[in-house]
Amino acid sequence: MSGLLAGKRLLVTGVLTDASIAFHAARLAQTEGAEVVLTGFGRMSLVERISRRLPKPVPVIELDVQNQEQLDTLAARVTEHLGEGIGLDGVVHSIAFAPQDALGGNFLNTGWESVATAVEVSAYSLKSLTMALLPLLEPRGGSVVGLDFDAQVAWPKYDWMGVAKAALEATSRYLGRDLADRNIRVNLVSAGPLKSMAAKSIPGFEELADIWDSRAPLGWDVADPEPAARAIVALLSDWFPKTTGEIVHVDGGVHMMGA
Template identity: 85%
Template sequence: MSGLLAGKRILVTGVLTDSSIAFHVARLAQEEGAEVVLTGFGRLSLVQRIAKRLPKEAPVVELDVQNKAHLEGLAEQVAEHFGPDASLDGVVHSIAFAPQDALGGNFLHTEWESVATAVEVSAYSLKSLTTALLPLLEKRGGSVVGLDFDAQSAWPKYDWMGVAKAALESTSRYLARDLGHKDIRCNLVSAGPIKSMAAKSIPGFEELADVWDDRAPIRWDLTDPEPAARGVVALLSDWFPKTTGEIVHVDGGVHMMGA
């Protein structure tokens, strides 16, 4: 078997539709030789249906990152799909959520309960997911890759999700620090906006899209998740063996443009 991920075992979260970056990560990972397991939250039947659209149907494990029992049993459930010598080479964190009152220009009036939900689901879950899977990851070392949206700027109507993404970036750095001695890397791909199901829940998404139309030095296609997915797959591979705590921008160059 050949390919960037030949022989590797990868867990991918956040596959909701075949337009999501996570779906294309799972597809490319399989095409590059990996075995893939997906996680699903809520409507598992939907994730299972989408899993059938991959080159090889992937098993789906239920995971609510706010559910302690789900996290405590995750490694065992994943191991069931990989056999008696189960290990894990890569984890893809594609999980984010903020209540509606934490978005849309309501920044000054959002209550802590909504902020706490946004931070727990979108940032703290990178830590809880990774530590839940440590029994499998630490056997051979591995790569944890999260999906990010540039937290260097205050974006229109992104509000507390922007704060949560800043927390995600910091969480990734601390995980990189504390897991490096186990040969586990933790990096993020900061992707440009994609018209996915998640995007539909962000008020003012079209304003973000207009920014990319105007400012991206390399033309950005809002309907093409593959460039970001390729960035994730590259970081999952052995081609970045000493890269950790990094944020790789796959955004057409918008992040570095001045006025």
């Protein structure tokens, strides 16, 4: 088998529609030779239906990152599909959520409970997911890739999700530090705004899209998740063997622009 990910086994979270970055990462991973397992949360029948649009059939496992029992049993449930002694070579973390009162310009009034939910699901879950799968990653080493939205600045109406993304960026660095001796790399792909299921829940998404229309020197298509998915596949491959704690911007160049 040939391909950038030939022979690799990956777990991909966050596939909800075929417009998601995670879906296209799974699709490209399969075309590059990988065996893929998906996880889904809540709308499992929808995830299973969308999974049938991938080039090859994949198992779909339920995972709520706030459910410790599901995290504790995740490695065993993945092993049921991959087989004993097989392990994983990579993980895609595409999980984020903030309650509505944590978005939309309510920053000064958002209560801790909603903030805690945003941080737990969107940032801490990178650590909890990676540790849940450590028994499968550790024997061979591997690559963990998370999806980010640039947290260097304050975005209109993004509010506590922006704070959660800043926490995600810090979490990836500390994970990269503490797992390096096990040959596990942890990196993020910071993508520009895309019209996905997640985007529909973000008040002011159109404002963000307008910013990219006017400021991306390479241009940006909010309907094209493939550039970000390609970066994920590259980071999952063996072509970045000494890169960890990195944030790869796939945003048309907006992050580098001044006034």
